[in-house]
Amino acid sequence: MAAGDRTVLQFNSPSSAILSAKVHPLVIFNICDCYVRRPDQAERVIGTLLGSVLPDGTVDIRNSYAVPHTESAEQVALDIEYHHNMLVSHQKVNPKEVIVGWYSTGLGVTGGSALIQDFYSREVPNPIHLTVDTGFRNGEGTVKAFVSVNLSLGDRQLAAQFQEIPLDLCMVEAERVGFDILKKTAVDKLPNDLEGMEVTMGRLLALIDDVYKYVDDVVEGRVPADNNIGRFIAETVASLPKLSPPAFDKLMNDSLQDQLLLLYLSSIARTQLGLAEKLNTAAQIL
Amino acid sequence: MASSMARSFLQVAATEEVASPLRVVQIEGLVILKIIKHCKEFSPALVTGQLLGLDVGSVLEVTNCFPFPIREEDEEIEADGANYQLEMMRCLREVNVDNNTVGWYQSTILGSYQTVELIETFMNYQENIRRCVCIIYDPSRSNQGVLALKALKLSDSFMELYRANNFTGEKLREKNLSWVDIFEEIPIQVSNSALISAFMTELESDTPVKQCDYDRLQLSTKPYMERNVEFLIECMDDLSMEQQKFQFYHRSLSRQQAQQQAWLQKRRTENMARKAAGEEPLPEEDPSNPIFKPIPEPSRLESFLVTNQIANYCNQINGVAGQNFNRLYLMKSLHDN
Numbered sequence: 001m002a003a004g005d006r007t008v009l010q011f012n013s014p015s016s017a018i019l020s021a022k023v024h025p026l027v028i029f030n031i032c033d034c035y036v037r038r039p040d041q042a043e044r045v046i047g048t049l050l051g052s053v054l055p056d057g058t059v060d061i062r063n064s065y066a067v068p069h070t071e072s073a074e075q076v077a078l079d080i081e082y083h084h085n086m087l088v089s090h091q092k093v094n095p096k097e098v099i100v101g102w103y104s105t106g107l108g109v110t111g112g113s114a115l116i117q118d119f120y121s122r123e124v125p126n127p128i129h130l131t132v133d134t135g136f137r138n139g140e141g142t143v144k145a146f147v148s149v150n151l152s153l154g155d156r157q158l159a160a161q162f163q164e165i166p167l168d169l170c171m172v173e174a175e176r177v178g179f180d181i182l183k184k185t186a187v188d189k190l191p192n193d194l195e196g197m198e199v200t201m202g203r204l205l206a207l208i209d210d211v212y213k214y215v216d217d218v219v220e221g222r223v224p225a226d227n228n229i230g231r232f233i234a235e236t237v238a239s240l241p242k243l244s245p246p247a248f249d250k251l252m253n254d255s256l257q258d259q260l261l262l263l264y265l266s267s268i269a270r271t272q273l274g275l276a277e278k279l280n281t282a283a284q285i286l
Numbered sequence: 287m288a289s290s291m292a293r294s295f296l297q298v299a300a301t302e303e304v305a306s307p308l309r310v311v312q313i314e315g316l317v318i319l320k321i322i323k324h325c326k327e328f329s330p331a332l333v334t335g336q337l338l339g340l341d342v343g344s345v346l347e348v349t350n351c352f353p354f355p356i357r358e359e360d361e362e363i364e365a366d367g368a369n370y371q372l373e374m375m376r377c378l379r380e381v382n383v384d385n386n387t388v389g390w391y392q393s394t395i396l397g398s399y400q401t402v403e404l405i406e407t408f409m410n411y412q413e414n415i416r417r418c419v420c421i422i423y424d425p426s427r428s429n430q431g432v433l434a435l436k437a438l439k440l441s442d443s444f445m446e447l448y449r450a451n452n453f454t455g456e457k458l459r460e461k462n463l464s465w466v467d468i469f470e471e472i473p474i475q476v477s478n479s480a481l482i483s484a485f486m487t488e489l490e491s492d493t494p495v496k497q498c499d500y501d502r503l504q505l506s507t508k509p510y511m512e513r514n515v516e517f518l519i520e521c522m523d524d525l526s527m528e529q530q531k532f533q534f535y536h537r538s539l540s541r542q543q544a545q546q547q548a549w550l551q552k553r554r555t556e557n558m559a560r561k562a563a564g565e566e567p568l569p570e571e572d573p574s575n576p577i578f579k580p581i582p583e584p585s586r587l588e589s590f591l592v593t594n595q596i597a598n599y600c601n602q603i604n605g606v607a608g609q610n611f612n613r614l615y616l617m618k619s620l621h622d623n
Contacts, residue, residue, distance in 0.1 A: 037382040092355040266600035
């Protein structure tokens with residue numbers, strides 16, 4: 001890039017410096033559902049993304065809805081009134097969610113997308129464009145996020161380029177609880193508490209086994225030792241509180257007794273209910 | 287399950303057109319995520335929303351849902367609420383979402399959802415829709431690592447009684463209805479389209495470290511248990527108040543009976559005296575006398591609901607205590623090693 005009198009092609013970095021985006025799995029579910037339900041003649045689905053911009057610049061995409069559109073070789077027409085209606089309705093429930101961009105299914109970014117991006121940039125300063133590849137063209141489902149970057153030559157604006165930004169799938173704890181169920185196509189019943197416990201404990205056991213195996217391998221020399229990992233493991237093991245066995249036993253027994261007491265209390269309450277029931281309805285009026 | 291089959295046999299015998307009873311509710315993963323998100327965002331406030339889907343044979347499919355905005359004052363926003371609903375249904379229809387209302391969902395705190403309002407809402411819905419369910423989600427239990435989602439329906443016999451608004455002891459004994467029979471819980475199945483499950487399997491992080499949900503192994507369940515026991519105590523107080531009402535009713539009834547007997551005796555002796563004197567005997571009843579006015583029996587609905595609540599709390603306490611046992615033993619074995 002020579003300086004001086006020659007005008008240079010400049011890549012302006014996005015003004016608000018959007019670094020990355022986080023998407024909730026609900027959005028992906030929504031998009032897939034809309035794709036499955038699309039009208040027969042449409043090849044792809046377009047919709048609006050709702051969410052918020054976090055103070056550190058990342059965009060948090062939390063919700064979405066589809067917008068009916070018609071597409072032909074040259075032009076794309078979006079139902080703007082529908083878009084506004086849905087936005088108003090959604091904001092009645094959750095006024096904190098604002099438009100942060102739009103999505104479309106299909107792998108790449110097509111010509112028509114630039115027009116839509118333009119439309120959305122009139123609503124929001126820097127809209128994010130999310131593509132969800134439902135066709136699995138690369139052999140896997142890819143979700144990508146783009147921001148538009150202006151290409152300008154000197155003072156004149158030439159075009160806008162879609163630049164990819166890192167995308168992260170983030171899950172809230174409660175969602176992660178049900179995530180296993182949501183993966184499969186059909187689940188016969190929701191797991192109750194104890195089964196969930198079992199699964200978690202199984203996973204913990206597997207993790208501990210892995211660590212054990214790794215340490216064994218390092219000791220026998222099969223795997224080169226990595227100091228960082230070793231230090232990490234040592235720290236973890238050392239973070240177990242050091243209690244003398246009698247103190248620990250007492251602690252545990254006390255907790256066990258508390259739990260047993262609660263169980264007893266609830267059993268008594270149930271017996272009481274049974275009695276009250278009998279007395280109430282079986283009372284004969286003389 | 288057996289009782290619902292017995293009832294369906296009765297229905298078959300009674301009516302020509304058979305409506306197969308609801309056996310299972312099939313929910314899409316999308317709906318579950320939406321419900322979780324909505325309830326969690328607004329917790330601890332209670333929120334509601336509408337369920338949309340299809341009614342197919344003995345399975346009720348729920349394919350989509352939308353949340354209701356929180357209503358501040360009821361007067362002006364009454365029309366607004368209806369408008370919002372119509373608007374949402376219309377918009378969803380345009381993107382080919384099933385437009386049928388099949389029920390509603392609501393969030394709850396610690397499982398305290400059995401109220402008269404729930405029953406009333408059920409009756410309102412039942413007038414328009416043949417089959418509807420209510421899905422209850424408990425965000426506070428999900429912090430313990432359990433997906434606390436339940437599908438409820440009012441049992442038919444209870445609905446008939448409610449319409450007649452008659453909850454006296456005799457009627458209940460007739461129908462053999464106890465507090466267990468008010469709500470029926472229906473098992474939930476989850477279904478997902480193949481596309482979504484492909485995506486999710488893809489996008490899930492592969493490292494097992496992230497996969498492990500540590501929240502479930504937390505030892506500190508004390509605040510949750512404490513609140514549960516607090517609610518249990520309050521409910522017990524309510525129950526004892528209801529019992530006192532019944533005691534009072536029985537006592538006043540027996541007192542009235544004694545008064546009636548005394549009055550009847552007096553009348554009889556009077557009549558004997560009159561017969562001896564040769565006059566007409568007076569009638570043995572006197573409806574204008576306040577002693578004969580029947581005392582209304584208090585409705586048992588409240589006590590049933592309270593009993594249901596208590597049972598719920600007890601179940602929850604049992605569940606969490608069971609989990610705690612597991613955790614404690616796990617900790618013990620880890621410590622020994």
